Every structure is written in structure tokens, then in C-alpha cells.
Amino acid sequence: xxxxxxxxxxxxxxxxxxxxxxxxTDADVTGWGFDWLTGRATEERPPWGYARMLARLLGEVESxxxxxxxxxxxxxxxxxxxPRMAVTExxxxxxxxxxxxxxxxxxxxxxxxxxxxxLPDRSFELVTSRHxxxxxxxxxxxxLIPGGRYVAQHVxxxxxxxxxxxxxxxxxxxxxxxxxxDEAEAARRAGLAVDSVRTARCRMEFHDVGxxxxxxxxxxxxxxxxSVIRYENELRELDRRMREGSPFVAHSTRHLIEAHRPV
Numbered sequence: 001x002x003x004x005x006x007x008x009x010x011x012x013x014x015x016x017x018x019x020x021x022x023x024x025t026d027a028d029v030t031g032w033g034f035d036w037l038t039g040r041a042t043e044e045r046p047p048w049g050y051a052r053m054l055a056r057l058l059g060e061v062e063s064x065x066x067x068x069x070x071x072x073x074x075x076x077x078x079x080x081x082x083p084r085m086a087v088t089e090x091x092x093x094x095x096x097x098x099x100x101x102x103x104x105x106x107x108x109x110x111x112x113x114x115x116x117x118x119l120p121d122r123s124f125e126l127v128t129s130r131h132x133x134x135x136x137x138x139x140x141x142x143x144l145i146p147g148g149r150y151v152a153q154h155v156x157x158x159x160x161x162x163x164x165x166x167x168x169x170x171x172x173x174x175x176x177x178x179x180x181x182d183e184a185e186a187a188r189r190a191g192l193a194v195d196s197v198r199t200a201r202c203r204m205e206f207h208d209v210g211x212x213x214x215x216x217x218x219x220x221x222x223x224x225x226x227s228v229i230r231y232e233n234e235l236r237e238l239d240r241r242m243r244e245g246s247p248f249v250a251h252s253t254r255h256l257i258e259a260h261r262p263v
Contacts, residue, residue: 017209017235017236017239020208020209020210020213020239021209021210021213021228021235023210024209024210024211024212024213024214024217025213025217025228027214029214029217029218030071030093030094030097031070031071031073031093031094031097032069032070032071032073032074032094033071033073034218036214037211037214037215039207040206040207040208040210040211040214041204041205041206041207041211041215042203042204042205042207043202043203043204043205043252044202044203044204045202046153046198046200046202046254046256047200048153048198048200048256050074050130050153050256051074051077051130053151054074054075054077054078054128054130054151055077055078055079055080057126057128057149057151058075058078058080058081058082058085058126058128059078059079059080061082061125061126062082062083062084062125063082063083063084063085063123063124063125063126064081064082064084064085064086064124064125064126064127064128065085065086065087065088065117065119065124065126065127065128065143066085066086066087066088066127066128066129066130067087067088067117067127067128067129067132067135067140067152068088068089068090068129068130068131068132068133069087069088069089069094069098069109069129070089070094070097070098070130071089071094071097071098071101072087072089072097072098072101072102072107072109073101074130075087075102075107076101076102076105081105081106081107082125082126084108084124085102085105085106085107085108086107086108086109086110086119086124087102087107087108087109087110088109088110088111088112088117088118088119089109089110089111089112090111090112090113090114090133092111095109095111114134116136116139117136117139117142117143119143120143121142121143122142122143122144122145122146123143123145124143124144124145124148125144125145125148125149126148126149126150126151127140127143127144127148127149127150127151127152128150128151128152129152129153129154130152130153131153131154131155132152132154135152135154135183135186135187137186137187137189137190137192138190140190140192141190141191141192141261144260144261145261146261146262146263147260147261147262147263148260148261149258149259149260150187150192150257150258150259150260150261151256151257151258152256152257153254153255153256154178154180154183154254154255154256154257155178155252155253155254156178156179156180156199156201156252156253156254156255157175157176157177157178157179157180157253158175158251158253159178159251159252159254160204160219160222160250160251160252161174161175161250162248162249162250162251163204163206163212163215163222163248163250164222164223166234166238166248167216167223167226167231167234168223180197180199180255180257181197183255183257184197184257187257187259191261191262192259192260192261192262193259193260193261193262194257194258194259195258195259195260196256196257196258197255197256197257197258198255198256199253199254199255199256200253200254200255201251201252201253202251202252202253202254203249203251204249204250204251204252205247205248205249206238206242206247206248206250207242207247208239208242209235209238209239209242212235212238212248213228213235
């Protein structure tokens with residue numbers, strides 16, 4: 001998610017709290033890119049290299065659909081796309097970005113609203129997703145051809161909860177959600193054969209309060225009632241810590257699920 005950089009800069013040392021907040025509040029958060037955080041926050045990447053894996057897989061099939069594609073940024077990294085390539089996205093602003101980015105390459109962009117996928121039965125060799133909102137295993141099974149594969153990187157349990165709980169307090173029940181064992185079992189119940197599940201825990205560092213504001217504006221489900229005014233005390237405390245040279249450390253969790261529809 002966040003870009004990994006070797007030597008982060010520390011804007012908070014030279015700009016006021018108010019300047020950092022204003023900058024982060026005005027910044028664009030549409031799409032699924034995170035370049036705005038370069039030099040402000042870092043996140044280790046899972047060892048399997050999902051973007052490279054996706055590019056390779058897309059070059060090996062004749063049809064594929066990427067679910068919850070965001071602005072299409074990850075798919076766009078692939079040098080070759082299959083003859084039939086589709087993506088789905090539920091947030092209208094992201095869907096428009098995906099059309100602008102992928103449309104010239106012949107990609108079909110489908111708006112979704114949480115219901116069934118607007119795609120025919122048994123129509124794709126490959127279904128992919130990086131960080132699906134809520135995988136609908138029955139729909140994934142439905143659109144795959146027999147023998148077709150599902151390969152996706154999911155957000156794992158308790159991801160970034162150090163930051164989330166800094167604002168919301170302890171959330172012990174929520175930490176269990178998105179557990180890879182639960183998701184693998186749900187995939188099996190839908191009729192998929194789960195080939196492998198790999199997990200990773202990755203260190204995240206936030207180096208200025210603006211980075212925190214920006215990520216909470218982008219990932220609105222982390223702190224659903226977030227606003228700068230509502231959480232001013234917490235934000236000023238984070239700002240104080242960071243100006244003393246201590247980044248805010250959290251950890252993301254990810255799991256890579258590979259499955260297929262049996263013939």
C-alpha cells in the first residue's frame with residue numbers, strides 16, 4: 001500500500017501542525033495510488049510481490065477480471081493484458097479513474113454496488129484482486145470457467161490496528177475479521193479448491209501527522225467517523241511524538257490466496 005523508501009523525510013520538522021493538516025485535507029485521495037505518502041510513510045511489502053505476480057498471470061491467459069480494482073493502477077502495471085480484460089469497482093470516482101487509465105487498452109470497466117457481479121457465468125480463466133472489500137466467493141466461483149483460477153492479495157486480520165485503536169480504543173472482536181483460515185473455509189464452501197494461503201506481517205511507519213490524516217481520508221473504513229476536528233487531541237499528540245523523532249509504527253497483515261474452480 002504505502003511506498004517503501006530508504007530514507008524518509010520529516011516534513012513535520014519544518015512545517016507547523018496547521019500547515020500539515022491543511023495540506024493533507026486538501027490532497028486528492030481518489031484512486032488506489034499512494035504516491036502522495038512518499039517520504040512521509042513507509043510500508044514493507046509482502047515477500048511474494050503481488051504486482052509482479054499479477055503481471056505474469058495476466059500475460060498467460062486469454063480472459064481475466066480484476067475485482068475491486070480501485071483506479072486500475074495495479075492492472076495498469078502489467079505490460080500485456082489478455083484479449084478479454086475486465087475490472088469491477090464500486091466507488092464511482094475510482095471507476096472513472098480506471099476507465100481513463102485502462103479504457104485505452106480495451107479494458108471493460110464495470111460499476112458494482114455490492115450485488116452480483118455484472119458478468120456471465122463461467123466466463124473468465126482468471127479472477128484477481130488486490131485488497132477486495134469483501135470477497136463474494138459464490139460470485140467468484142460463478143464467473144470462473146472450470147479449471148479457472150483465483151489469485152488475490154487480501155487484507156488480513158488486525159491490519160493497521162495500532163493506528164485504528166489509537167483513535168477508537170481497543171477493538172478485540174474486530175481484530176478477528178478477515179482471518180485467512182475463515183476466508184479459505186468460505187471459499188471451499190462456495191465450491192472452490194484452495195491451493196495455497198500465504199501470510200505476511202509488514203511494518204508501517206508514519207513520519208508526520210499529515211500522512212495519518214491523508215490515509216484516514218483514503219481508507220475511510222479504518223476510522224469511520226474520522227474528522228480533523230473530532231480527533232484534534234489525538235492528532236496533536238501524534239504530531240508531538242513525531243516532532244520528537246519517533247514515527248508512529250503499525251503493522252499491516254496480508255494473505256495471498258490461490259484457488260481454482262474444479263473441473
